[in-house]
Amino acid sequence: NAGVTQTPKFRVLKTGQSMTLLCAQDMNHEYMYWYRQDPGMGLRLIHYSVGEGTTAKGEVPDGYNVSRLKKQNFLLGLESAAPSQTSVYFCASSSFGGSSYNEQFFGPGTRLTVL
Amino acid sequence: EDQVTQSPEALRLQEGESSSLNCSYTVSGLRGLFWYRQDPGKGPEFLFTLYSAGEEKEKERLKATLTKKESFLHITAPKPEDSATYLCAVCGGTASKLTFGTGTRLQVTL
Numbered sequence: 016n017a018g019v020t021q022t023p024k025f026r027v028l029k030t031g032q033s034m035t036l037l038c039a040q041d042m043n044h045e046y047m048y049w050y051r052q053d054p055g056m057g058l059r060l061i062h063y064s065v066g067e068g069t070t071a072k073g074e075v076p077d078g079y080n081v082s083r084l085k086k087q088n089f090l091l092g093l094e095s096a097a098p099s100q101t102s103v104y105f106c107a108s109s110s111f112g113g114s115s116y117n118e119q120f121f122g123p124g125t126r127l128t129v130l
Numbered sequence: 131e132d133q134v135t136q137s138p139e140a141l142r143l144q145e146g147e148s149s150s151l152n153c154s155y156t157v158s159g160l161r162g163l164f165w166y167r168q169d170p171g172k173g174p175e176f177l178f179t180l181y182s183a184g185e186e187k188e189k190e191r192l193k194a195t196l197t198k199k200e201s202f203l204h205i206t207a208p209k210p211e212d213s214a215t216y217l218c219a220v221c222g223g224t225a226s227k228l229t230f231g232t233g234t235r236l237q238v239t240l
Contacts (some may be wrong), residue, residue, distance in 0.1 A: 057232035121166075129190050
């Protein structure tokens with residue numbers, strides 16, 4: 016089991032460029048999440064999905080879009096990158112119910128710099 | 131709105147010097163309180179889930195406890211490899227998402 020994987024690990028963009036971050040999980044989890052982590056701000060939820068074909072906004076959704084076309088994949092898109100989106104992005108997945116209620120498993124992160 | 135406050139922001143201990151990290155929370159209908167460990171440059175790693183006041187869980191030198199307003203992560207006789215940032219999060223009400231605190235950065239020295 017690879018768990019949660021993220022692609023790419025590092026990326027540098029210029030203001031206005033677009034990119035897509037890919038998250039994949041092999042644990043058959045229903046729920047998937049995208050967070051950003053900034054110094055002093057903690058982990059903040061951008062968007063999440065409770066199942067294939069569904070998405071919902073989190074705490075800081077502006078400037079981002081997501082898609083969950085397949086259960087195992089969750090994509091985060093930046094249509095026009097801004098310096099304020101410089102951050103470390105984490106993907107996570109979880110299943111609900113039983114003894115592992117919403118225990119989230121995290122990927123290794125993508126470090127994004129927008130110049 | 132769910133809120134999580136962790137204290138202290140940073141803690142420096144000598145090897146073997148036991149201490150506790152605090153996580154205060156406000157949530158409407160707690161469904162679970164979670165502790166994670168995060169090493170520099172890596173994603174958070176799950177440690178514990180606590181579901182109700184009075185519950186305790188242990189793992190090696192770590193013990194997590196829960197009351198109706200706060201959780202403590204007790205570290206007994208820490209070692210340098212326990213150095214990390216410890217994150218607390220809550221899931222409440224009908225939410226299917228977690229609210230995280232900003233973490234406590236722990237450094238354990240020889």
